[in-house]
Amino acid sequence: MLVLALDTATARITAGVVELGADGPPVVLAGRDAVGARAHAELLAPAVAEALAEAGRTRRDLDAVVVGLGPGPFTGLRVGLVTAAAMGDGLGLPVHGVPTHDAVAAGSAGRVLVVTDARRREVYWSLVVDGVRTHGPEVTAPAELAARLGPDGDIGPVDTVVGDAAHQVCGGDGTPGPTPAGLVAVAAPALRAGTAPGPLVPLYLRRPDAVPPGAPKTVTRA
Structure with missing residues (x-):
């Protein structure tokens, strides 16, 4: 099974082409990482194209898509989810969301x-x-x-x-984000069982900064 793994929940933009067999760990055929806390929309599509090219595959070869659900900041996180959903819809592929953590x-x-x-x-x-x-x-x-x-x-x-x-918090190794293998490993039981994916529900955990504008104020003459 050939899986495209995506995540934009952190400043690291992850895209990878992963082979998942009937058993054993996922095997990454190609991966791309880009860093840009506010450039997810610009960096994700080229990362996907480069990973597919390196793996010698095309989008038509894919069997499924796995995408990180966050938690993550609103704007960056939704780039990955929208991209995954659009590819699933356009190619007729199941799209499985997994918690990024x-x-x-x-x-x-x-x-x-x-x-x-x-x-x-x-x-x-x-x-x-x-x-x-x-x-x-x-x-x-x-x-x-x-x-x-x-x-x-x-x-x-x-x-x-x-x-x-x-x-x-307390030190640590500073792992920058999820790997394509890690994303697919979390989704592996569902992928291997052929389980239908649920809806992609992002883990924002808080409301976005942008809010709808209020009603216009009344202007009175002095």
């Missing part, structure tokens, strides 16, 4: 804290224990999250801290 933690054992940048001096976070998310995703201030860790906190101790905002 699950994909970041894919393949890691133990108690893994995933922390990504939410801007506004906040972070998105999830706790994944041996591949199963037990807390989150939530959005909070880094100091508040740090206070909840350790033996006295409600989250408890963690073995690893990953994600592009790990350093804001």
Whole structure:
């Protein structure tokens, strides 16, 4: 099965062509990463085209699309979701959404804290224990999250801290974002079973900055 994996939930724009067999881990045939916190729309399409070209495949060769659902900032996240939905509709492909934090933690054992940048001096976070998310995703201030860790906190101790905002909480390796293999690994059970995908529901976790304009104000003469 040939799968296109996309994610735009972080500043890292991810696109990859992945082969998924009947068993075993996903195999990445080609991948592209671009960094641009506010350039997702400009960078994603070229990344997809380059990954397909490197893999020697075309869009018509694809069997499915997997896309990260976030959490992530509104504008960047919706670029990936709209692109995935449009490709699925145009090519007649199933489109499976997976939580981005699950994909970041894919393949890691133990108690893994995933922390990504939410801007506004906040972070998105999830706790994944041996591949199963037990807390989150939530959005909070880094100091508040740090206070909840350790033996006295409600989250408890963690073995690893990953994600592009790990350093804001308690160090960590600064993993920039999900890999194509991680995205497909999370969706693998559904892909292999032929399960029909559910709706793509983005994990914004908070309202967008833009709001509808209010009613025009009445102007009176003095």
